[in-house]
Each structure stands twice: as C-alpha cells, then as structure tokens.
Amino acid sequence: MATLERSAPPPxxxxxxxxxxxxxxxxxxxxxxxxxxxxxxxxxxxxxxxxAATLAFLGLALLPGDPVARLLGPVTTASPxxxxxxxxxxxxxxxxxxxxxxxxxxxxHLRMGESYQLQQPVSALLADALGPTAQLAGAALALxxxxxxxxxxxxxxxxxxxxxxxxxxxxxxxxTPSFWLGIVLLTIFSFHFRIFPVAGADSVSSLVLxxxxxxxxxxxxxxxxxxxxxxxxxxEPFVITARARGLRESAVRMRHAVRHAALPLVTLTGWLxxxxxGGAVPVETxxxxxxxxxxxxxxxxxxxxxxxxxxxxxxxxxxxxxSTLVDLVYLAVDPRLRTVAVAV
Amino acid sequence: MRGVRTRLxxxxxxxxxxxxxxxxxxxxxTASSGKPAAGGSATYAIDTAPTCFDLHVNAQDVTAEIGRxxxxxxxxxxxxxxxxPWLASSWQITPDLRSFTFHLRTGVTFSDGTPFDAAAVKANxxxxxxxxxxSRYAASLLGPYTxxxxxxxxxxxxxxxxxxxxxxxxxxxAYLGFYSPKTLAANADKLCGGGPVMVGTGPFTFERYTKNQxxxxxxxxxxxxxxxxxxxxxxxxxxxxxxxxxxxxxxxVGALQSRQADIARALPPVNVSAVRADRRLSVxxxxxxxxxxSIYLNTTRAPFDDVRVRRAVQLGVDIDADxxxxxxxxYDRAWSPLxxxxxxxxxxxxxxxxxxxxxxxxxxxxxxxxGRDAQGFRTKGxxxxxxxxxxxxxxxxxxxxxxxxxxxxxxLKKIGIEVTRPGLDLGEYATRGAAGEFQMSDLAWTRFDxxxxxxxxxSASRPPSGQNASFLHDADVDAWTLSGAATTDQARRAQFxxxxxxxxxxxxxxxxxxxxxxxxxxxxxxxxxxxxxxxxTSFHDVWVTGG
Numbered sequence: 001m002a003t004l005e006r007s008a009p010p011p012x013x014x015x016x017x018x019x020x021x022x023x024x025x026x027x028x029x030x031x032x033x034x035x036x037x038x039x040x041x042x043x044x045x046x047x048x049x050x051x052a053a054t055l056a057f058l059g060l061a062l063l064p065g066d067p068v069a070r071l072l073g074p075v076t077t078a079s080p081x082x083x084x085x086x087x088x089x090x091x092x093x094x095x096x097x098x099x100x101x102x103x104x105x106x107x108x109h110l111r112m113g114e115s116y117q118l119q120q121p122v123s124a125l126l127a128d129a130l131g132p133t134a135q136l137a138g139a140a141l142a143l144x145x146x147x148x149x150x151x152x153x154x155x156x157x158x159x160x161x162x163x164x165x166x167x168x169x170x171x172x173x174x175x176t177p178s179f180w181l182g183i184v185l186l187t188i189f190s191f192h193f194r195i196f197p198v199a200g201a202d203s204v205s206s207l208v209l210x211x212x213x214x215x216x217x218x219x220x221x222x223x224x225x226x227x228x229x230x231x232x233x234x235x236e237p238f239v240i241t242a243r244a245r246g247l248r249e250s251a252v253r254m255r256h257a258v259r260h261a262a263l264p265l266v267t268l269t270g271w272l273x274x275x276x277x278g279g280a281v282p283v284e285t286x287x288x289x290x291x292x293x294x295x296x297x298x299x300x301x302x303x304x305x306x307x308x309x310x311x312x313x314x315x316x317x318x319x320x321x322x323s324t325l326v327d328l329v330y331l332a333v334d335p336r337l338r339t340v341a342v343a344v
Numbered sequence: 345m346r347g348v349r350t351r352l353x354x355x356x357x358x359x360x361x362x363x364x365x366x367x368x369x370x371x372x373x374t375a376s377s378g379k380p381a382a383g384g385s386a387t388y389a390i391d392t393a394p395t396c397f398d399l400h401v402n403a404q405d406v407t408a409e410i411g412r413x414x415x416x417x418x419x420x421x422x423x424x425x426x427x428x429p430w431l432a433s434s435w436q437i438t439p440d441l442r443s444f445t446f447h448l449r450t451g452v453t454f455s456d457g458t459p460f461d462a463a464a465v466k467a468n469x470x471x472x473x474x475x476x477x478x479s480r481y482a483a484s485l486l487g488p489y490t491x492x493x494x495x496x497x498x499x500x501x502x503x504x505x506x507x508x509x510x511x512x513x514x515x516x517x518a519y520l521g522f523y524s525p526k527t528l529a530a531n532a533d534k535l536c537g538g539g540p541v542m543v544g545t546g547p548f549t550f551e552r553y554t555k556n557q558x559x560x561x562x563x564x565x566x567x568x569x570x571x572x573x574x575x576x577x578x579x580x581x582x583x584x585x586x587x588x589x590x591x592x593x594x595x596x597v598g599a600l601q602s603r604q605a606d607i608a609r610a611l612p613p614v615n616v617s618a619v620r621a622d623r624r625l626s627v628x629x630x631x632x633x634x635x636x637x638s639i640y641l642n643t644t645r646a647p648f649d650d651v652r653v654r655r656a657v658q659l660g661v662d663i664d665a666d667x668x669x670x671x672x673x674x675y676d677r678a679w680s681p682l683x684x685x686x687x688x689x690x691x692x693x694x695x696x697x698x699x700x701x702x703x704x705x706x707x708x709x710x711x712x713x714x715g716r717d718a719q720g721f722r723t724k725g726x727x728x729x730x731x732x733x734x735x736x737x738x739x740x741x742x743x744x745x746x747x748x749x750x751x752x753x754x755x756l757k758k759i760g761i762e763v764t765r766p767g768l769d770l771g772e773y774a775t776r777g778a779a780g781e782f783q784m785s786d787l788a789w790t791r792f793d794x795x796x797x798x799x800x801x802x803s804a805s806r807p808p809s810g811q812n813a814s815f816l817h818d819a820d821v822d823a824w825t826l827s828g829a830a831t832t833d834q835a836r837r838a839q840f841x842x843x844x845x846x847x848x849x850x851x852x853x854x855x856x857x858x859x860x861x862x863x864x865x866x867x868x869x870x871x872x873x874x875x876x877x878x879x880x881t882s883f884h885d886v887w888v889t890g891g
Contacts, residue, residue: 065771069808074740074774074787076403077484077799077810081475089478117395119536128555183594191598198599199590200557284556288590294556302395303770 045320052316056309057103067092070303071116090116107313113306115299122310125295133291136283137276139207140214147215148222152261153253156230166223173220178279182213182286199288210287214279218272222265229261236260269326270319277315378871380576380887385584386870388881389596389605393556393589397538399519400472403481405790408518409609409880410587413561415521415544418446418465419512420571421792425687425834427512430571431460431522431545441507441830444515448498452569454524456543462500466492467525469502471532485514507830509837513793521546545569547580547884559587561883570884575872581887600625600865606888607870607881611863613674619865626868629674630875632860633686635796636678637745637788639733639752639855640813647729648783652711654852657731657784658697660704660759666751667858670744674863678856680845681800687834688794688841693849704759713760722760730762733784734777737770745786748857778807785813788860794841798825801848814853821847 063070067090068083078086087093091102106113112122155166189209190198200206233239234257242252280293292311299307390409396402399411418432432446452460469492472482483489488505495501504511514520523535524543531541538553547570548561567579588605590596593612600608601622611619611627619625641654648654667677676684679693708714708722708729715723722729735746753763763784768776777785789796789811799805802825805812821844828840848854864881866873869890874882 063769063771065769065773065775067771069774069778070769070771072480072774073770074736074777075789076480078478078480079475079483080809082478082480082483083808085475086478119396119398119401119533125555183592186595187598190604191602194602194604198595198602198604199588200554202554202557286592286595288557288588288595290555290557298393298395298556304395 041324045317045324048320049313049316053104053107053309053313054100056312057100060305060308061096061099067305071305073303103309112310112313115304115307117299117302117304118307122306125307126292126310126314129290129292129295132289133277133280133284133293135207136210136214136280136289136291139211140218140276140279141272143211143215144219144222147219148226149258151219151223152226152230153258156227156253156257157234163227166227170220170223173216174224176216177282178213178217179282179286181216182210182283185209185213186286206287206289210283210289213286214276214283217279218275221271222268225264225268226258226261229264230257233257233260263330266326266329269322273318273322277318378889380581380872380885381889382579382581382887383583384581384888385586386582386606386883386886386888387586387588387604389588389590389599389608391591391593391596391610393559394538396536397542397550397553398535399521400468400477400482400523401479401536403519405880410559410561411521411542411544412518412546412880413548413585413883414542414546414550415518415523416452416546416569416571417517417521418515420573421513421516422573423685423687425837427516428572430516431569437512437832441509441832442504443501444503444511445495445499445501448500449569450498452545453566454522454526454543454545455549455564455566456524456526458524458526458543460522460545461497462494463497464522464525465500465502466494467528468522469520471528472520482519485510485517485519487511487514509829509832510793510795512832513795516792548585551584556589558589561585561587567884575874575885580884582883585883585886597865600867603867606867607873608865609862609881611865613672613863615865616672616674616863624868626866628862628864628866628873628875630862631676631683631685632790632862633683634791634860635681635787635789635800635811636683636859637743637786637857638678638681639784639786639857640800641853641855642780642783642785642813642815643817643851643853644780644815645783647711647713647724648731650711651852652707653713653729656704656707656711656759657756657761658849658852658855659700659707660761661752661755661855662699663855663857664699666748666755670748670751671858675858675861678859679849681848681854681856682794682797682841682845683859686792686794686796688828688838690842690845692842693845697849701755701759708759708761716760719762720760721757721762728762729760730764731756731783732781733763733765733786734773734782735765735767736786737768737773740770749786774808777813780807780815786857787811787813790860794837795825795829797841797844798829801825801844801853814848816848816851816853818847818851 068086071086072078091099112126114120115122115125118125151166155163186198186209189195196209197203197206230253239252239257242256277292280291281297283289284291284294285297295307296311298304299311390406392404392406394402394404394407394410397407397411399407399415416431418430419427419435420430421427429449431449431452433449435444435446437444446465448460448462448465454460458464469486469489471477472479473486473489477483487508487510490503490505493501493503502511521544527541527543534541538559539550540552542550547564547567549564551560551562553559562584563580563582565579568577570577588599590599593615596605596608597611597615597619599605600619616627620627641648641657643649643654663677667675679696680690682689684691713722713724713729717723717728733749735741735749749765753765756763776782789799799810800812801814801816801821802810802812803817803822804810806815807813824840824844828837831837849856862875864875869888871887871889872885874885876882
C-alpha cells in the first residue's frame, strides 16, 4: 500500500509558520492526481486483502492430514456416511485449486460461508462479536491515551527521578502479560474487594477491569513515544518563542508541544489495532467476555476454518481502512504533506 | 460421549452415595433435610462453552450437561443398569432385540405448546439418522437404526437391522432427547446456536445464550413429568439457572470463593483442599462411568506385536505414585478399562497388575531386548527399543495428561524403554493414528453403558470406524462384545463384559490409568444438587436458601 514520503521538515513547526505550497497546479490536474492516488490506494488495498486471504487459505489447506478428521476431532463416532456428507458439503473432495477458486468467489460476493462447528453464517457470528470487542478496544484506547498523555506531559524533560520512575512503570506495563495481569486484577478487585463483577459484558462496571488490562501495555508504549516527542518538541525554537510570549509552562506543553509530539502517535495506529485485536484474545478469555478474540480463539481450537479465514480477511480490511484514515489524518494535521501525498 | 442420567433419587440415593462417595475422603453431597422452597436462582461456572448446542449433532459433554435440563428422554437409567419410565410409561422389546415399542406418557407438551406424541419421536430419530444432519455422536447411539413406525398417537415402534440391546441406555441420554417438531421444521439449522429455538419438554427453557459469556435457563412452569422416582414431580424450584463460561481455572475458583458463582465445574485437584477449607463451600466428587483414561498399546505394530513387551510397559509404569502426585490424590487409579461406576465393572482386576519394574525387565529380556546402547536404552539386533506415543494437540490435552505422560516416560526409561512424544497437528494425529503408525495413544470416553467396550475393543471398531486404538483383533473379544449387545439380561451382560476386561488387561492391549472424576465446588446455599451416574448435574430438584 502507498506510504507517505515525508520530506525534510521546514525549520519552523506547523501551526506557527504555515508552509507555503510551491508551484500550485491547476484544478484539473489536481483532481486527476487525487483520482490516481485513490485508485492506487484501492488497488493496493485489494492486493493486501487478497494476499491475506490467500495466505490464510494456503496455510490451512496445506496442513497435513484429513480435513474431516481435523474438523471432527478425536472424540467422535461419526459414521462413514456422515464423514462423506461433510466431505461433500465442504468441498473437501474437490482439488485444492477448485476449493480456492470457490473460496475467492464467495469472498468477492462477500459470502463468508457457514461455520463448521457452530453451523451458523460466519457473517452473523462476526457481527455479534464486533460490538463487545469495539467497546472493549475503545475503552482501552481511551484509557491508554489519557493515561499516556498525563504521564508524558507531567514527566517530559522534568527531574531525573520522576522521569526514571515513569520509565520503569511504562516498562513494567509494556512487558506484563495481560493474561496474568487480568487474573491479578480480578483477584484483587473482584474476588477480594468485590467492586467489579468477575465476568461478562452486560454492564459498564464489567468493562472496567478488562479495559484496564488491555490498556496498560498500550498506554505504556504510547507514553514512551509521547514523551520522546514532547522532549524533542520542547527543544524546538518555537517553544522558546512561546515562552518568550509569556505563556505558562503548562500552556506551552499542552497547547504547543503536545500537538507537535502527537504526530508519531498517529503512525502507531496500525500497531495499535493489532495490539488491541490480538490483546483481546487473552483478555476476553480471562474475563469471560464475548467478542472477536474469543471467537477466533474458539475457531482455532475447534478447527473452524471459515471463521478463522473470515477473521483474517476482516483484520486485513481493518488495517487497510485504518492506514488510509491515518494518511488522511496526516494530511489534515500537517499541511506540508499535502502536495507530496498526491504525488505518490 | 456421555450416557445416562437418573433421577431416581429416592430409590437409589443409598446406592448412588456408596458409588459416588466411597473412599473419597469425606466429600459431601448437597442432599439436605430442609424443606425445599421455590424461587431464587443459581449461577454455575463452567469451563467450556459448547461449540454447538444441538444434542443431535454435537458430542461434547457440556452440550449434554446443559441440554439435559431442556429436553427429556424416553427412559431413565439407574446406577445398577436398570431402566425406568420417563416420557415412555412402558415398553416391549421383541426377543430378537430388533424392535422396541414404546407407550408414551399422556399430557406431555413441549414448551411451545406442541403435544409430545409418536410423530415427535419419529421426527427426532429420523433427523438424527439422516446423514445431512452430520451427527457426530447421536446417530451412532441409534446404531443399526432402520426407522420409526408411528403405530398410533401414543405408540411408536423403533426398529433395527440387528439385535441392539444398547438402545435403551442410548434412549436415556440427552443426545437422544426430543425437540418440538415445530422447531425442527422451522429452526433445524439454528439449533446449534442455542437459545429459545431449542424447544424441549424439559424442566427448563433455554432463554438466551450470550456467546462466550453465559447461558440462561428459565423454569418451565408447566413441567410435571420427571422420570419415575424423581425427588419431586412438579416444576423446578429455581426461577433461573445461569451457566457462566469461565475457562480460566483460577477465575472459576475465584468466582466460587467470592460467591459470584454458586457452583464451579471442573475444580482443579490442586484447589480442592482450599475450597474444602472454606466453611461456606463443599466439594462434590463423583467417578465418571465409561472408558477410563487409558493408554492403548497398538498390538499390530512392532515391538508391540510381542505381548511380553506390552506387558512390560503395563508393569513398568508406576501408576499409583504418578497419578497421586499429579492429581493431589483426587483421582483414583484404574485397574480396568471400564469405570467402577459402569455396570459390569470387574472388580476382580484390582491389584492384579501392580507396578513391578523387575518383572517388566525380565519380560523384556525374554523378548530378546537384552542389549544396551550408550544412553542405557535396551536394544535388539542393534535397534533401540523405541515407542512412539504422539502428544495429542495442545487444544485437546486435558487434566495435565502431558505432565502425567512425562512421569510415565521417566518410569519406562528406568527399564530401558525410550518413549518419544512428537507433537502433531490434529489432522495428522487423527490420520496417522488411524493408519496404525503409532505404538501408543491415550483417550477416555464417558458413557454409562458397558457397550462402550465394543467401541474400544471389537475388531470392527478399528480406526477410523471406531476407537479400537489397540487394533485388537481377538475372536473371543469380538464375540463377547457382540453378545453383550445382543442381550438385555444384566447378569449375562456383566459376564460377557468381565471376560472382555480380563482379556484386554492380560493381553496388555491397554494400560488403564485413572478414573475420570467430576469435581464440583458448591456453595452450601445450594441444596439437593444431584450428580447422576454420568457425573452430570441436574437442576430439577435444586433449591437455594439465602436469596
């Protein structure tokens, strides 16, 4: 997919001295360039999704052993007639190439098929799982952002002790397995103090502990990145200008430096999506929550291939959409990029 | 894979107690002398969610554990192997055991108002037998089914192509329970998803399923047809039963200890003493029936084509010590492939094949494995004595069986046998196992009826048709397991099955390891929680105190 080439930044930061675009193009030229960029982006997205779908299909198709035996598991008394029925219904009796074409055909028509184990349409399963996961991921992301912002603004460029303490906390947050963290939080706040319910997704209070569990590692990374950016920004000449205008330190940090330091965070969105989706697997298991993580874990464990492939394709789509959004956000935040972007 | 349950509480309470709790070190039942009160709810923390709720399709234990409360069966079984009226008030079996005629109880309705009648029986059995249903277990319980004939509204005849005594035990399981014909016609493809479409005649209705979170059952107020001998006849006492899905052991135990769950299933043996120490909790322990957890020795694959080598392995593993260590004394070691709680168990096998490494070594010497290589393993003609025992795929390993396997590996190393445990994907594990490529494999299978021995040791059950992973082909065993399936005479059946158990143990086709055990943590506010001979909980009689 297209990535943004960032030219060397002009000496002054954005927001203070608007960068003057050099050599304006005519309206027609610009429209054509935008169109070209959009087509380019769409083709790239299709390639990514097709690639992910193909890899998922091949990975599963090339597993050794009989797919029917894998689907049934060891504890079954399925008769040869039932096995034959499964083989026929799920096309296991056809060549892999035919299976692949059939799979692509359903993909193009947005048919995700029926789950082998649950015998329900995969699209319905995925739709049901998305809500709780979006809630969890959204809450975790909000918590992580607020936490990171507070810690980074408070500690960037400050005394060594505070800074060192924050770094240690961040490191611990990043490297604690969320599986373990979830159990510890449950033991303290649910089993001992009984403030929060042990499990489920039926109330706001049941969202608190899972969201904290998922937010901590994300917040740790964000906080590190944000402080780094803040410290760079605080050394920039525009900060001196701002201070010279008599702004208070908090205003300098919140109003000017943070904006500047936030740019690298946007770049991290792809990584964030992955972490939130992947992190949801252990968190949803420990807290007994419904969601995409629990769905895909069950699907992998019960060899439910249509569900596994649907989640892979869905994740690829999500990445493509998000990275496109990120690029658009860049354009909005950083005017310097506008002329460069369309020329990609 | 689960068989039968009973509600014959009054009649068999003593028998159940002696079977379930004998030698359990003071575990308690939750039977209570108080007066049951209607109302309230109970929360049951379970360790797995069913992949599919359709009893006719899925084989998982938990499917039947939940479904049992929603559907009823034709007959119910008692721990002694006898059968009692439930939805059928009486029945006749032809002497050739190929035709079973049931006279159905009157006044039974499904919770959607449809009457339960002969047509409903036919619709359900025909659906199970239809390959398009893709039944992974229930269809095999119907065996050589040829069809159901509706004689009149209250009478059905179920027919088989050959003598099929295991049909009565099968008919008592939840897997052969009945859905409303109306829901079968409209929602057959949605039953796997659970929820209100799962319409039965049982004491509870299936209110809702939230994936990976909870299952809520609500009392069926019209219910008044429990199996004969049930503790009470009317509707269930509880308003609702909520199954909470908590796969993490420590979370399930924590939920029980913090009173957020009233009952916790699959209590890890390591937590039993802590739960017992809590005055508000009790531990209920019950041996499961069926095929115990065993290691099957492939009698056709060298060096196991020599009975002396198989026997050496049987005597060379220190089952007593290893099982006690890994399971904190909570699981009983096994002496027979059949569980002590299955009818026909042969108690004469107890203590007949104790751990004896010296005898095992002598057998190996006699079999010609006299050499030793640099690492101390035995050799014959320059070839090392190596056995392949694949590790089941991680997702299906339960109860720390991989750890137990390591202990056995160490035991066998001491007598000069190398055991390798390659990790395989499930498809490869199943395919190569069915081809007989491995010397050893392990499995357990819960089912009340001793006909389970046919699935594991009859030559017609060699993989992939059945579970005869020993690839045993013994004319006597074939005859005995078929004869056991061709008579309903309890004493004669027991005689056939005792012979099977003795033969497969003395032939060392199998190393029985431990008896699968149901361990429940239960809050003392829960009363009259019944564990049936299958280790399943039944909620029809359960009542709660204190809100």
